[in-house]
Amino acid sequence: QQGLFTYDPGFVSTAACESKITFIDGTNGVLLHRGYPIEQLAQHSDYLETCYLLIHGELPSNEELGHFKSMVKNHTMVHEQLNHFFNGFRRDAHPMAIMCGVVGALSAFYHDTMDSTDEKHREIAAFRLIAKMPTLAAMCYKYSIGQPFMYPRNDLDYAANFLYMMFGTPCEEFVVNPILAKAMDKIFLLHADHEQNASTSTVRLAGSSGANVFACIASGIAALWGPAHGGANEAVLSMLMEIEDESRIPEFIERAKDKDDSFRLMGFGHRVYKNFDPRAKVMKESCDQVLQELGLEDDPLFKIARRLEQIALEDPYFVERKLYPNVDFYSGIILRAIGIPVSMFTVIFAMARTVGWYSHWNEMVSTDYRIGRPRQLYTGHTKRDYPG
């Protein structure tokens, strides 16, 4: 507001930040990672290759990718002491609450030996984070169902190893379905990074104070948990299950438009996209394919989702406000088809986004950065004296 406040040009410099990692054109529904369209990465790349691209800025050679993947495999186990950390939680604790705790606890293991000014140390932190998140996530699930933790298997690829740790048991041979592993890897890839979203901005701000990168990632997990952000994928499934029949869709569309009703159409709308979220398009295609391959094409929730999208995109309220499906709208249907419980949906998002959070932290600490200090427009009382 001009006049009432002196406008500090520094406001923009602390509020906005420069980055080379991801570009979003919200008007045209464009998402580029280091210049590569998300659609092409989803079609031709895999999660770990995309991790390398996000961190290093270029696609790896076969040799570089081989080394990257083997380094990730070398860090998949967590310190045995971390197992005890879980015992402090109730068995029914939300997995995101546990993830906030155990990922933050990683800083207790690496804080003293990590110098974030050293590029080699930062690279090892990347391997540790990318490698250990699936192990910790699967441990959250196993803890919640009272089954023993499964050690990672380094003969399996990244997504297959996660599914093995989630659903395998020591009692019998567990063979991962390659269709599910491929779908899981694509889910990870589509959630890897998304510019300066709320959780990434949280990680950057935490990192700007010089805090340990593991603690910064834990702050990103906390920010992601909200239903307006990463928690939306869990909320979408709960909404579809509440709708339960296509005949009830109009009732929920009207509720979403009612300002006196706090209900929002979960998985719709976006702070930046005022067009289709390109990830939602890829996710929908992947949904179709996975359900077909699994013989679940008549999945009732997927039918409700497709009908809901169709109705919403024809409704003036949504059209006028440019509300389109976002990344969370279809992801939950695929996760459910893979067998992931709804309570773990946001944990999957956090696992995948860890490389994005790390990449932005690494980009910032690799430069001559300053502590972030968002400015405010003060609208409170002017100076006044204490009565008496």
Ligand code: SDX
């Ligand atoms: C993610 O930032 C990122 O990049 C995030 C993310 C990432 O990869 O990191 O993309 C991941 O968080 C995706 C978003 C997931 N959240 C949801 O699906 C929750 C449902 N969506 C809404 O809560 C909402 O759309 C937000 C939070 C996503 C955006 O909120 P805004 O910025 O307030 O939305 P807006 O300014 O575009 O709203 C314009 C109008 C408003 O109504 P009016 O004041 O004009 O009358 O549209 C309404 C809003 O009330 N509106 C909705 C709605 N979303 C916005 N109405 C009904 N249902 C919705 N989903």
